[in-house]
Amino acid sequence: MAEDPANLKSENPDSEKQRSWASVPGVSFLLSLFLMFTYDLVIWFFDMVIHTFFRQLTMRGTFNIPKKGAVIFVVAPHHNQFVDPLVLMTSVRKAAGRRVSLLTAAKSYRTWYVGVPARLCSAIPVERAQDLVHAATGKIRVENFGPENENVVIIGEGTRFKSEAMAKGLIGLPRYLGNAQIEEIESDTRLRLRKAFKINFDKPSEKEEEMICLLTEGTDYVVAPHVDNHKVFQNVFDHLNAEKVLGIFPEGGSHDRPNLLPLKPGVAIMALGAVSQSKDPNQVVKIIPVGLNYFHPHKFRSRVVIEFGKPILVTKDDAAKYEKNTRDVVNKLLDLITLRLKEITVNCDDYDTLMTIHAARRLYTSSVRKSIPLPLVVEMSRRILQGYQKYADRPDVQQLKNAVYEYNKKLMILGLHDHQVESLTRSNRLSVLIMFLHRLFLTTLFFLLSLPGVIMFSPVFIVARRISREKQKQALAGSTVKIKAKDVIGTWKILVALVLAPALYIFWAAVATFALVKFGIAGSVPKTLTFLIGYLICVLITYASLRVGEVGMDAYKSLTPLFYSILSAHRDILQIENLKETRRKLAEQVVEFCDRYGPSMFDDFDEFYNKYHGYNEDDDKIRHDTMQTEDISLSRSVSPNSVSLSNLSDIQIFSNAYDGTESGDESSPHSEDRKASEPEATPQPKEEQEAQLRLRKTKHSQVND
Numbered sequence: 230m231a232e233d234p235a236n237l238k239s240e241n242p243d244s245e246k247q248r249s250w251a252s253v254p255g256v257s258f259l260l261s262l263f264l265m266f267t268y269d270l271v272i273w274f275f276d277m278v279i280h281t282f283f284r285q286l287t288m289r290g291t292f293n294i295p296k297k298g299a300v301i302f303v304v305a306p307h308h309n310q311f312v313d314p315l316v317l318m319t320s321v322r323k324a325a326g327r328r329v330s331l332l333t334a335a336k337s338y339r340t341w342y343v344g345v346p347a348r349l350c351s352a353i354p355v356e357r358a359q360d361l362v363h364a365a366t367g368k369i370r371v372e373n374f375g376p377e378n379e380n381v382v383i384i385g386e387g388t389r390f391k392s393e394a395m396a397k398g399l400i401g402l403p404r405y406l407g408n409a410q411i412e413e414i415e416s417d418t419r420l421r422l423r424k425a426f427k428i429n430f431d432k433p434s435e436k437e438e439e440m441i442c443l444l445t446e447g448t449d450y451v452v453a454p455h456v457d458n459h460k461v462f463q464n465v466f467d468h469l470n471a472e473k474v475l476g477i478f479p480e481g482g483s484h485d486r487p488n489l490l491p492l493k494p495g496v497a498i499m500a501l502g503a504v505s506q507s508k509d510p511n512q513v514v515k516i517i518p519v520g521l522n523y524f525h526p527h528k529f530r531s532r533v534v535i536e537f538g539k540p541i542l543v544t545k546d547d548a549a550k551y552e553k554n555t556r557d558v559v560n561k562l563l564d565l566i567t568l569r570l571k572e573i574t575v576n577c578d579d580y581d582t583l584m585t586i587h588a589a590r591r592l593y594t595s596s597v598r599k600s601i602p603l604p605l606v607v608e609m610s611r612r613i614l615q616g617y618q619k620y621a622d623r624p625d626v627q628q629l630k631n632a633v634y635e636y637n638k639k640l641m642i643l644g645l646h647d648h649q650v651e652s653l654t655r656s657n658r659l660s661v662l663i664m665f666l667h668r669l670f671l672t673t674l675f676f677l678l679s680l681p682g683v684i685m686f687s688p689v690f691i692v693a694r695r696i697s698r699e700k701q702k703q704a705l706a707g708s709t710v711k712i713k714a715k716d717v718i719g720t721w722k723i724l725v726a727l728v729l730a731p732a733l734y735i736f737w738a739a740v741a742t743f744a745l746v747k748f749g750i751a752g753s754v755p756k757t758l759t760f761l762i763g764y765l766i767c768v769l770i771t772y773a774s775l776r777v778g779e780v781g782m783d784a785y786k787s788l789t790p791l792f793y794s795i796l797s798a799h800r801d802i803l804q805i806e807n808l809k810e811t812r813r814k815l816a817e818q819v820v821e822f823c824d825r826y827g828p829s830m831f832d833d834f835d836e837f838y839n840k841y842h843g844y845n846e847d848d849d850k851i852r853h854d855t856m857q858t859e860d861i862s863l864s865r866s867v868s869p870n871s872v873s874l875s876n877l878s879d880i881q882i883f884s885n886a887y888d889g890t891e892s893g894d895e896s897s898p899h900s901e902d903r904k905a906s907e908p909e910a911t912p913q914p915k916e917e918q919e920a921q922l923r924l925r926k927t928k929h930s931q932v933n934d
Contacts, residue, residue, distance in 0.1 A: 264351060265328070267349045267350075268349065269322070270349075271349045271350055272318055272319055272322050272328075272350075275315045275318070275319060275346075276319040276322075278315070279312075279315050279316060279319055281775075282312070282529060282530070282719070282722070283530065283531060283532060283533055284531060284532055284779070285532040285603065286316065286320070286532075286533050286534075286535070287533070287534045287535070287602070287604055288323075288324055288534075288535050288536075289534060289536040289604040289607075290537035290573075291320075291324040291325065291537055293517060293537045293538060293539055293540055294321060294324055294325040294537055295325070295327075295515050295517075295540065296326070296327075297472065298472055298514075298515060299472050299473065299474075299475075299503065299513070299514045299515065300474045300475070300515050300516075300517060301469070301474075301475045301477065301499060301500055301514060301515070301517070302321065302329060302474070302475070302476040302477070303477060303479055303496055303516055303518050303570065304317055304476060304477070304478050304519040305478065305480055305489050305518075305519075305520065305521070305570050305574060306480065306484070307482070307483045307521075307716070308484070308521060308523055308526050308716050309483065309521070309523060309526045309527075309716055309719050309720065310483040310716050310717050310720040311337075311343060311720040311723075312719050312720055312723065313521055314331050314333075314476065314478075316521065316533060316535055317331075317519060317521075317535070318350065318476070320535050321474070321476075324537075328350075328351075328473075329350075329475070329476040330350065330351045330352060330468060330473060330474065330475055330476065331347070331350070331352045331353070331476040331477070332352070332355050332461075332465075332475065332476070332477045333352040333353065333354055333355065334354070334355060334357055334360065334481075334482070335354040335356040335360065336357065336360040338352065338354035342724055353461065353464055353465065353475075356458075356461075357456065357481065358398070358453040358454070358456050359399075359453065361453045361454055361456070362399070362401065362451045362453045363451060363452065363453070364450075364451050365388065365450055366387060366389050366393060367387035367388035367389070368386045368387065368388070368447040368448060368449060368450070369383050369384065369386075369400070369444075369447065369448060370384055370386075370444055370445065370447040370448070371383060371384070371425075371426075371444045371445070372384050374441075374444050374445050375430075376430035376431075379425060380444075381412070381421055381422040381423075381424070381425050382419070382420075382421055383400065383419070383420050384418065384419060385417070385418040385419065385420075388418050389417050390414050390416065390417050390419070390420050391414055391416070391417050392417075393452055394411060394414060394420065394452045395414070395454055395455055396411055396412065396413060396414060396455070397410065397411065398410070398411050398452060398453055399411070399452065399453040400422070400450060400451070400452050401450060401451045401452070401453070402440060402443055402444075402448060402450060402451075403443075403448065403449050403451065405707065405708065405709045406436060406439060406443070406709070407426050407427065407428075407440055408426075408451075408453075409423070409424060409425065409426050410423040410424065411423070426440060426444065428441060436709075462495075462498065465499045465502075465503065466499070466502050466503045466506050469500075469503035469514055470503055470507045470509075470512070475499070477496055477499075479492045479493060479566075480492070481493075482708070482710070483716040483717065484710045484711050484712075485711055485712050485713055485714060485715045485716045486711070487575075487576065487579060487580050487582075487583040488577060489571075489574065489576055490710065492563060492566065492567055492570075494559050496516075496563075496566065497559045497562040497563045497566065498559060500514040500516055500543040501543060501547060501548055501551040501559065501562065502551075504543050504544065504547065505548040505551060510545060511545070512545060513542055513543065514542075514543045515541070515542055515543075516540065516542075517537055517540055517541075518537075518539075518566060518569035518570045518572070518573060519535065519538070519573070520573030520574040521533065521534075521535055522575060522607045526715070527715045527719045527722075528719075530775075532603060534603045534607050536573040536604070536607070537573075538569045538570070538572060538573045541565055541566065541569060543562070547562070574611075575607065575610050576614070577614060580712065582617075584634075584637060585630055585633050585637060586613055586617060587610060588634075588636065588637040588647065589613055589819050590606070590609050590610045591647045591648070592633070592812070592815050592816040592819045593609065593816070593819045593820060593823060594609060613819075613823065616822070616827065617630065626822070629815075629818050629819070629822055632815060632818070633815055636811055636812065639808070645789060645790065646786075647812070649787075649789060649790040650790070650808060650809055661795055662795055665788065665791040665792065665795060668784050668787050668791065671780075671784040672781050672784045672785045672788065675778065676778075676781050678774070678777045678781075679773075679775075679777045679778035679781060680774075681774060682772075682773065682774020683774060685733065685770065686733065686771050688729065689725065689726050689729045689730055689733060692729060693721070694722075696721055697717070697719075697722050697725070698718075700718075700721045701713070701714045701717055701718055702714070704716075704717045733767075734764050734767045734768060735764065737763070737767045738760050738761075738763035738764040738767055739760065739763075741759075741763040741767075742759045742760045742763055745759055745763075793805065
């Protein structure tokens with residue numbers, strides 16, 4: 230039997246050292262001070278990095294963050310690899326003064342660029358089975374493979390199962406097509422699976438057809454050892470019972486899907502287990518759901534909204550129920566966590582639908598778009614999406630979706646954005662020409678002002694773009710979950726910039742120092758001081774160029790519709806007018822959709838509508854109890870056939886990013902029950918509905934005027 234490397238690696242070696250040093254009298258206090266100082270220093274540095282990469286970072290619901298006590302931040306979706314943890318830690322430190330220790334994949338923990346700051350921030354490493362996958366000897370096939378059989382017996386040819394595989398470990402197909410857990414190893418050439426490879430024989434996909442072919446004819450394979458997570462759980466229990474803060478991304482690896490990956494029961498067991506082990510009769514662990522909503526997360530100077538949801542309190546009463554009925558309590562808590570995450574995130578079944586929802590939101594808010602802050606933008610997208618998902622089968626809703634999709638597609642072909650359509654005009658070309666020349670002058674001016682910084686920093690942009698694209702290709706090739714692997718681009722742009730930017734500043738400062746000394750301009754100023762001043766000036770030049778360039782970019786983006794308006798022929802003018810008319814009709818239809826179905830779904834629809842027309846940016850308490858409590862499809866329920874919850878070594882903390890399971894999976898044992906029990910919202914009476922619709926249309930047209 231192969232030795233389980235996780236028995237050694239799951240334990241945090243830094244924690245062991247800290248505990249041994251802490252046993253020395255007086256050292257514990259000094260060690261705590263040192264760890265707090267290093268944490269704050271690292272967070273201060275990364276806060277500058279985050280606010281340089283993102284143009285705007287908005288926090289919402291910070292009043293939900295507890296100022297003291299044990300806290301678990303459950304964060305989703307994991308769309309920006311190593312950037313997501315930085316956004317979480319800097320936001321929590323700034324908003325509530327709490328220090329978050331993250332559960333980090335051991336694979337990343339062992340790299341220098343993640344491991345060093347992770348250690349300084351007291352991260353807890355977690356070994357994942359998919360990170361220990363390696364090729365094995367021989368070929369495998371499934372005995373009597375077919376839809377009528379169990380398909381759990383694996384036959385090997387030239388294999389060495391007893392020495393290369395292990396019970397409870399994984400055996401998988403090449404190219405991440407799928408894997409299964411090993412139940413028992415009978416010989417070097419025969420083993421039994423706990424469950425068969427997941428394949429739909431009735432309507433197999435292209436991937437499943439390839440799996441059927443490989444498992445029938447024989448194929449190369451990979452194995453991974455069983456990971457013992459018992460020590461990790463104990464570390465987490467001790468951490469929480471010391472009234473500290475924990476952060477976890479329960480989806481596991483990052484991804485760029487428009488929906489959440491299924492959640493594993495590990496996060497629920499952490500809270501329940503910590504309270505159960507605590508000797509404090511009043512111990513409470515608070516679970517805070519955190520939603521990350523990015524606007525182009527892979528792009529430099531994009532925007533992000535981080536939203537902190539309502540706390541979920543895990544008390545001693547819950548722990549007592551957990552000890553008596555583990556499965557049901559874990560299921561209920563996991564369902565509640567999933568529900569709260571869905572309340573503060575935008576989740577969609579596919580990318581095209583998500584883009585259509587965003588287009589519908591822009592149509593709805595077109596009249597006062599500039600005055601709407603980012604948190605309200607996210608909330609509107611979420612509500613429109615929920616309304617669409619609720620009534621997606623209705624013909625009028627499908628017709629509206631298709632119309633908005635075609636409109637959005639036409640804008641992409643023309644190279645226009647929705648907010649630019651209303652700027653297109655055929656009247657008074659002279660005034661439009663003057664405006665165009667003015668904007669062109671501003672664009673040129675700001676470009677010239679930012680040019681020194683662009684030239685100085687251009688090597689960073691070029692190298693960062695090239696390396697991030699290469700890493701994107703590697704990540705996409707190694708995952709069946711990612712769509713385009715855009716989730717790794719932002720991380721590698723930042724990592725490359727952190728290495729190259731200081732080197733560039735040193736180079737330019739050295740060149741400036743050499744020139745000043747050579748031509749006698751520096752005078753009696755020491756070379757070291759001249760170099761430091763030059764380094765500082767280089768930093769200021771690039772920062773000033775960044776801010777000036779943003780203003781110029783805003784002016785540049787307004788040139789396209791003006792250019793269309795000036796140079797369009799008569800035929801193009803008609804096309805523009807048709808496009809504007811299409812947009813106007815679609816905007817009315819979207820408003821009608823929201824007004825028709827909104828009141829039946831959201832108790833606070835009228836309050837929310839009024840807030841939309843007179844939003845106060847200081848008011849950060851928009852109600853978002855917008856979900857039906859039965860609509861929970863992302864949590865992976867703990868069924869009787871799953872691993873035993875009494876053995877923490879078998880509990881997965883992260884989702885397996887390579888198992889091909891998507892959040893649209895309907896295999897959950899409770900999914901059909903939830904669908905059957907989901908109440909059908911009843912639309913308002915027709916007369917009342919039409920009266921409210923006329924009133925809101927009048928308000929909407931007044932705002933437009």
